Amino acid sequence: MGDHHHGPAKGLSRWLFTTNHKDIGTMYLWFSFAMFILGGTFAMIIRAELFQPGMQLVEPGFFNQMTTLHGLVMVFGAIMPSFVGLANWMIPMMIGAPDMALPRMNNWSFWILPPGFLMLASTLFMEGGAPAFGWTFYAPLSTTYAAPSVTFFIFAIHVLGVSSIMGSINIIATVMNMRAPGMTYMKMPLFVWTWLITAFLLVAVMPVLAGAVTMMLMDIHFGTSFFSAAGGGDPVLFQHVFWFFGHPEVYIIILPAFGVVSQIIPAFSRKPLFGYASMVYATASIAFLSFIVWAHHMYTVGMPVAGELFFMYATMLIAVPTGVKVFNWVTTMWRGALSFETPMMFSLGFLVLFTIGGFTGLMLSIAPADFQYHDTYFVVAHFHYVMVAGAVFSMTAAVYYWLPKWCGRMYNETMGQVHFWISFIGFNITFFPQHFVGLAGMPRRIPDYALQFADFNMMSSIGAFIYGASQILFLYNVVATIVAGEKVSDEKVWDGAEGLEWTVPTPAPYHTFEVPPSPELVQAHG
Amino acid sequence: MSLKKFMLAAVSAIALALPLLAGAETNQVNMSVGATEIGAEIYGLHMLILIICVVIGLAVFAVMFYSIIYHRKSRGYKPATFHESTKVEIAWTVVPFLILIAMAVPATSTLLEVYNSDDAEIDILITGYQWKWKYEYLDENGENIAFFSNLATPQNEIYNAQEKNPNYLLEVDEPIVIPVDTKVRFLVTGNDVIHSWWVPEIAVKKDAIPGFINEAWTKVTKEGIYRGQCTELCGAYHGFMPIVVHAVSRAEYDMWVAAKRADADAQAAMSAQELGLNELMAKGEAVYNGQCLACHGANGEGGVGKPIAGSAIALGDIGQHLDVGIRGVAGTAMQAFGGQLSDVDMAAVLTYQRNAFGNNTGDIIQPADVVKHKQG
Numbered sequence: 085m086g087d088h089h090h091g092p093a094k095g096l097s098r099w100l101f102t103t104n105h106k107d108i109g110t111m112y113l114w115f116s117f118a119m120f121i122l123g124g125t126f127a128m129i130i131r132a133e134l135f136q137p138g139m140q141l142v143e144p145g146f147f148n149q150m151t152t153l154h155g156l157v158m159v160f161g162a163i164m165p166s167f168v169g170l171a172n173w174m175i176p177m178m179i180g181a182p183d184m185a186l187p188r189m190n191n192w193s194f195w196i197l198p199p200g201f202l203m204l205a206s207t208l209f210m211e212g213g214a215p216a217f218g219w220t221f222y223a224p225l226s227t228t229y230a231a232p233s234v235t236f237f238i239f240a241i242h243v244l245g246v247s248s249i250m251g252s253i254n255i256i257a258t259v260m261n262m263r264a265p266g267m268t269y270m271k272m273p274l275f276v277w278t279w280l281i282t283a284f285l286l287v288a289v290m291p292v293l294a295g296a297v298t299m300m301l302m303d304i305h306f307g308t309s310f311f312s313a314a315g316g317g318d319p320v321l322f323q324h325v326f327w328f329f330g331h332p333e334v335y336i337i338i339l340p341a342f343g344v345v346s347q348i349i350p351a352f353s354r355k356p357l358f359g360y361a362s363m364v365y366a367t368a369s370i371a372f373l374s375f376i377v378w379a380h381h382m383y384t385v386g387m388p389v390a391g392e393l394f395f396m397y398a399t400m401l402i403a404v405p406t407g408v409k410v411f412n413w414v415t416t417m418w419r420g421a422l423s424f425e426t427p428m429m430f431s432l433g434f435l436v437l438f439t440i441g442g443f444t445g446l447m448l449s450i451a452p453a454d455f456q457y458h459d460t461y462f463v464v465a466h467f468h469y470v471m472v473a474g475a476v477f478s479m480t481a482a483v484y485y486w487l488p489k490w491c492g493r494m495y496n497e498t499m500g501q502v503h504f505w506i507s508f509i510g511f512n513i514t515f516f517p518q519h520f521v522g523l524a525g526m527p528r529r530i531p532d533y534a535l536q537f538a539d540f541n542m543m544s545s546i547g548a549f550i551y552g553a554s555q556i557l558f559l560y561n562v563v564a565t566i567v568a569g570e571k572v573s574d575e576k577v578w579d580g581a582e583g584l585e586w587t588v589p590t591p592a593p594y595h596t597f598e599v600p601p602s603p604e605l606v607q608a609h610g
Numbered sequence: 611m612s613l614k615k616f617m618l619a620a621v622s623a624i625a626l627a628l629p630l631l632a633g634a635e636t637n638q639v640n641m642s643v644g645a646t647e648i649g650a651e652i653y654g655l656h657m658l659i660l661i662i663c664v665v666i667g668l669a670v671f672a673v674m675f676y677s678i679i680y681h682r683k684s685r686g687y688k689p690a691t692f693h694e695s696t697k698v699e700i701a702w703t704v705v706p707f708l709i710l711i712a713m714a715v716p717a718t719s720t721l722l723e724v725y726n727s728d729d730a731e732i733d734i735l736i737t738g739y740q741w742k743w744k745y746e747y748l749d750e751n752g753e754n755i756a757f758f759s760n761l762a763t764p765q766n767e768i769y770n771a772q773e774k775n776p777n778y779l780l781e782v783d784e785p786i787v788i789p790v791d792t793k794v795r796f797l798v799t800g801n802d803v804i805h806s807w808w809v810p811e812i813a814v815k816k817d818a819i820p821g822f823i824n825e826a827w828t829k830v831t832k833e834g835i836y837r838g839q840c841t842e843l844c845g846a847y848h849g850f851m852p853i854v855v856h857a858v859s860r861a862e863y864d865m866w867v868a869a870k871r872a873d874a875d876a877q878a879a880m881s882a883q884e885l886g887l888n889e890l891m892a893k894g895e896a897v898y899n900g901q902c903l904a905c906h907g908a909n910g911e912g913g914v915g916k917p918i919a920g921s922a923i924a925l926g927d928i929g930q931h932l933d934v935g936i937r938g939v940a941g942t943a944m945q946a947f948g949g950q951l952s953d954v955d956m957a958a959v960l961t962y963q964r965n966a967f968g969n970n971t972g973d974i975i976q977p978a979d980v981v982k983h984k985q986g
Contacts, residue, residue, distance in 0.1 A: 137779075138770040139769055139770075143846075144846045144847055144848075144850070145846040145914065148843070148848070216845075216846070222803075222804055222843070224802070224803050225843065225845060228803075229740075312820075312821070313819075313820055313821020313822060314821060319819050319822075320822070353681075353689065354683065354689040355691065355693075356693045357693065358692075358695075359694055359695075359699055360693070360694070384806060384815050384816055385819065385824075386817060386822065386824035386825070389721065389722065393721065396714070396717065397714060400710045401710070403706060403710060404703060404706050404710070407702065408702060408703060410670060411702045414673050414674045414677070415698070417677040417678070417681065418673065418681065419677070419681050419687075419689065419690040420677065420681055420687075421683040421688060422677060422678060423682070423683040423684065432678070436671065436674075439670065440667070447660065447663065450655060450659055450713065451721050452651075452652050452655060452717060452720040452721045453652055453655050453659065455724065455814075456641055456656070456810060458815060458841065459841040459842060460841065520638070520639040520640075523638075523639065523641045524638035524640070524641075524642075525642070525838070525839075527839050527840065527849075528843075529843045529848060529849075530839070530848060530849030532768060532779060532849050533779065533849070534780050535778050539637050
C-alpha cells in the first residue's frame, strides 16, 4: 500500500463500497435531502386539504397516513441523517483525523437506511394503507387498531435505529480516539462537542425505541398485553417508554444544530464565541435534563399530582441552559464586525425563530396551562419553530457555509439571499398563525376543522406552499454550484472562519490529514 | 443584505399578511377566558408567562438588532476580541432561574386546584368511542342516565355539497347537560383507543384511556353552550367527534333529568311493543344516518366498512345479522352496538338494512327479537 493518494473508485462501486467519510457524508446529505422533499410533499398534501374547511382532496384515513409519514420521514429520514452526513464530512476534518474510526461500519450504517425507508414508504401501497397513528404511534391505536402494514413500520424503525446506533458509536469512537495531538476536549470545535453529546444520547435512547416497537410487535402477533389493559397491561406505559426515547430525540435533533450555529455566528461576527466553556456545559446540562422531563408530553394522561409537579419543574429548568446558549450567541455578535452572507442569514433566522420556539416551549412546560395547549395547533407551531426554523434552518446554513469547501465552488450569493428571505417569510406565514388557531381551540391531526379557524388555515397553507417552493431554489442553487459555480481556491473560504477544516486545500481532497496536523497548527485553530 | 433591503422585505411580509387578516376581525387569536374560575386562573397564568417571554424576547432581540445595525463590517466597524466573563455568565444563569421560580409558584397553586376534584355534587362517566362520546350520569340508586353523543353535521356539508352552518363540525345530536354553579366531576375513560375530552371554555382536557378512569372537574359560572373536540388522535374520524356542553340553571337541569327518565321509561315500554314496518323503517333510517353511514356509505355501498347493499349478512340469516349488530366483528372497526343502541333502535336499523338499498327481504325485526338475542 505505497500509494497514499489514491482517489475514489470509478462508477457505482465507488458509492456502494466506499469507506471514505466524505463520500459517505455526501450520500447521507443527498439522501436526507431526497427525504426532505418526500416529507415535504406529504406536508403539501396536508396543507392542501386544510386550505379550506370541508373534505376536498383526500379521505380522513389517508390524511392520517400523511401526517404520520410526514413526521416519520422528516424526523428519521431528513433531519437526523442530514446531521449524520454533516458529522461524517466535518468531524474528521475538524479534529485533524484522516477518516472516521470505523469506516466499514460507516458504509453499512448508511446503506441500511435506503432499504429501511423503502420499507416504510412501501406501506402506502399495502392493503389497509400506511401507518395512520401519528409519528408518536400511541398504542392501542398502533397495535390492536392498526392496519396490517404496522409490522413493516416496526421493522423499518428497527432498521433506522440500528443505523443511528452504528453512526453514533462511530462518532464517539472517532472523537475519543482520533483527535490530532494537542486537540484536547476543551479545544474541540463546538460542532464536535454537540455531536459527541448527541451520539451518547442516541446510544442511550435508540434501544428504548426498539424496545417500544418490539413490545408492539409482541402485542400484535404473539398475544402479549404490554399495552392493553384487558390483559393486565397499560396503554400509558407505551407513552412513558416512547417519550423516554422521544424527548432526548428532540435534543438529538437540535444539539448538532446548536453546534453549527456556534461555528457560523463567530465566523461572520469575526469574533470568538463568547463563552466556549459555558456552551459546552450548557449542552451537557440540556442532554442530562432531557432524560428526566419526558412526561411533560403526557400532562393529560392522569399522572399523580406529584409526578406532574416534578416534570413541570424539571422541564422549566431547561430554559436556563437554553437561555445561556441564546445569550452567548447574541453576546458573540455584540461589537463584532458583522457581515450577512447566506449562512449567517440562516443562522440569524435560526436564532430569532428558535428563541420564539423556546419561549412557547417554556409556556408548554407549565402544566396547568398545558391542559389548554396540549394536542392543539399551538403545539404544532411550537415544534415546527424548533424543528424547522431550528434544525432545518441551521442545516441549510451549514450547507451554504461548507459547500465551497466541499466542492471548491462558490454558490450564488443573490440566490442564497432570496432563498433565505422566501424561506423565512414563508415559514412564518405558515406557522405563526398556528399559534392563534391552537389557542383558539383547534386540535392537531384533524383533516377538517370548524369555520372560525378557516382564515388562519388558509394563510398557513399559502405560507407552506411558499416555503415548499423555496426549496426548489435551494436545490437549483446547490446543483448549479457543484456543476458550474465560481471556483474558489483559498483554503479559508470565509475570512472570519476558524478551525482545522479551513487549513486543508479547497476543494477538500479525497483524503485529508493522512498525517496529523502539527500541535502548533492545532493550537492556532483550537 | 443592506438595511434597506431588510426593511423592504419586512414591509412586504406584513403587506402580504394584511389582506388575510383584514377580513378576519372575528378570528380568535388567544386562549379564551372561559366560563369557570379555574379557566380564568389558567388564562391569567398563560398571559403572565406570555408577557414575561415577550419582554425577555424583546430585550434579547433589541441587543441583537443593535449589533446587526451598528456593528457591521460594511460600516467599517472593527471587531472587539472579548470573550468569557464569569460575572456575566453567572448573572444570566441566576436571573432566569429566579424568573422561573416566580412562574412556578402560581403554576403550582393552580395545578393543585385543578387536581382537587373532592366534594363534587354530580358524577358523569364519559367514555370515548371510535368516534362518539357516551355520557352516563351516575346515580346513587343505580338509575343512571346514559346516552351517546354523535356528530350532527350532515355528510353533505363535510363533502361541500351543501353550505356549512355556523357550528360546522361542532354540533351533536345530544349534548351533555350540566347545571351551573355546581361542581361536576367527570370520570373519563375510553372504550377502544385513547381519546381526549376537551372543552376549552370549561377548562377540562383529560385523556380517555381504555381500562383506566381519569378524574377531572368543572364548575361553570355562566349559562351557555360550550363546544369542544376530541384532542387525541383516535383513528380516521378523530376530527369528527365533537363535544357540546349545555350549562343550564339548576331548575332547568332538574327538568332535563326528569325528562330523560321519562324518556327511558317510554323506551322500555316501546321495547315490549310490536312495531310496523313503516315505523321501523323511518326510525331505522335516522339511526343508520347517525351510526352506520360514516363507514357503510349513504347508499349502503360501503367504505371503511363492508357494503350493506346486497350483502350476505343483510340478506341472509337474521340471527347472524343480529349478532353482527349487537356484538360487532372482533378485530375490525365494526363495533359491538348492543350497548350503544336501545333495543328499539337496534331493531329499527337492522330492519332498515334488510329493506333499504335494494335489499327487499321484507323481514321485520322487533325489539323483542333483539332482547331475546341478547339473552341467548
